[in-house]
Amino acid sequence: MATTDRLGGTLLESRRNAALFWVLVGVLSVFVIERVAIAGDVRTAVLAAVLLVIALVPPVAFRDPTVTLPWELVGIACLPLVWEFLVGVPFRTDVVPYVAVAVVALFLAVELHAFTPVRMTHRFAIAFVTLSTMAAAAVYNVGQWLSDVLFGTAFLLDGRDPDVVNAVVMIEFTYATVAGILAGVAFAFFFERRISPASERTYVPPYAPGEERERRAAVEGKTLARRLHLSERTQRHLTRGMQIVLGIVLAYGVWTLHLPTIANATVALVITFVPALLERDLELPMDPGLVLWITVAVFLHALGSAGLYDAVGPWDHLTHALSASVVAAAGYAGFRAIHLHTDAVYLPPKFMGLLIGVFVLAAGVVWELLEFAIDQFAIRAGIPAVLAQHGIGDTMMDLLFNLVGAFVTAVWGTVYLADVADSMSERFEEWGER
Structure with a gap:
């Protein structure tokens, strides 16, 4: 079924893609268990578990293990976690982790489009991804700061001068902004070259809730x-x-x-x-x-x-x-x-x-x-x-x-x-x- 719904077309019906996808899901599952049971790193385990749940939504919703997200994107989202697991240290730059955040934001856009009343074009989704990546950096750092202030943790307030900590956060914001923009450009190329038109099952028709679609948002007067x-x-x-x-x-x-x-x-x-x-x-x-x-x-x-x-x-x-x-x-x-x-x-x-x-x-x-x-x-x-x-x-x-x-x-x-x-x-x- 030919359609211009490229966002719906992100959900692939391919046995080869599904096989690679499930390998990555297995790796991610092992990582979650290792982080909790051995390393005691609950924070990273929670982030990995969230990614795992998001990745599993399409096959569960369609009740078909062959309907999956592109394995390449799932791999990019897993990369910072797997790297830390294998090498033992995080990346020296935050650009790569925030590119992974951008991929997760794209997954969310695809699933909102496919399984909720929300409708997006792939271009709108790309803008959403870029904004979400930058917003995620703000939420993450505000959350750490609030935890330090309210509960005495030391995620940001670890004894360093406040201006030094602020400079470090600004560098992270820069990385997040660069990653969001780079991801947006890469996703535009990805949609044009990699994503085929949606199939009959993955095609998402425009949402048409009758008169509400045309109703003005303002109450008269x-x-x-x-x-x-x-x-x-x-x-x-x-x-x-x-x-x-x-x-x-x-x-x-x-x-x-x-x-x-x-x-x-x-x-x-x-x-x-x-x-x-x-x-x-x-x-x-x-x-x-x-x-x-x-x-x-x-x-x-x-x-x-x-x-x-x-x-x-x-x-x-x-x-x-x-x-x-x-x-x-x-x-x-x-x-x-x-x-x-x-x-x-x-x-x-x-x-x-x-x-x-x-x-x-x-x-x-x-x-x-x-x-x-x-x-x-x-x-x-x-x-x-x-x-x-x-x-x-x-x-x-x-x-x-x-x-x-x-x-x-x-x-x-x-x-x-x-x-x-x-x-x-x-x-x-x-x-x-x-």
Whole structure:
């Protein structure tokens, strides 16, 4: 049965592939037992057991041992574990383990597509894999840090200077980002050259839940402006007022020659005009409340750079949560537009919430790397840092409050972004017709 469902085609019906797959499953099973019974390494054993369960889903779901994932990919996912088992030491670089994480993320994408209402194209799955690999690095390190703080373990906080630990984590984030991008490129090649069209059994038809597929996400009349109980005129005045204050902050930075204030106030001021440009050039509807939301986030960050970060302890957490909520809103609008644009992609609300979290964590990793790079450059150049980090605790708290912003957007803000998502979907249609 010819089909363009390449993601479904990842599930192979081949006796040769199945034979090699089951050999790897056997090796992985032995590894899990060895890690628990002999080495006492429960953490690695759990990771291997999770991989084992994910790998076994297709043959169990189809009740057919010949329907399996590609053995080459299973081998790559097993490689870091088998290497440590045979050689006795982990890889000297984290790129290979994070490539394995990317493979696991691809397996999850395939199985979500095949066995749940979620639908993805192989291109969407590749983007999901890249984002998930970066997000996994954030989750893994935040989890270790929380364990150290709450339970006294020493995964990260092992007596080294907090700045040294933070630098090590930034290097790991770099490896995860590189691995995610490399895996995305490799998977694109893999889908084009290695994966055949899905068979009659593995083909997954588009998900079509009737009217829900076309229903708007927003409830009629529940605009952000109305829920804020502020008139549109008042919200526009508040936005203009913050733009004026940002102009004053910028002038203060120029007057005092304070580079961080100049840079942050300039960027914030520019961002406040972006919604108007989007509305004018792309015809994306920008609710005044949405514009106010974006303006408040960049406004508070600019004030922080002008001195409030040092003067008010929680200010950094507040701005990270607000900024993350804006990033989450942008991610949601983009994903929702793709969801509406094509029947080949269907993102149910629960999965959309997860996707927003993954997107924000990945964006958080990029942001922390940017802060680290700018901070290190400023130290070496002997100039004030436009963005700065303050040890591993600061980085981990930033990522945690990024999740708070993502959660707020997922449970409260998405309903108000439907107009933007609908308009983006229409733009996709117009661009596709050209």
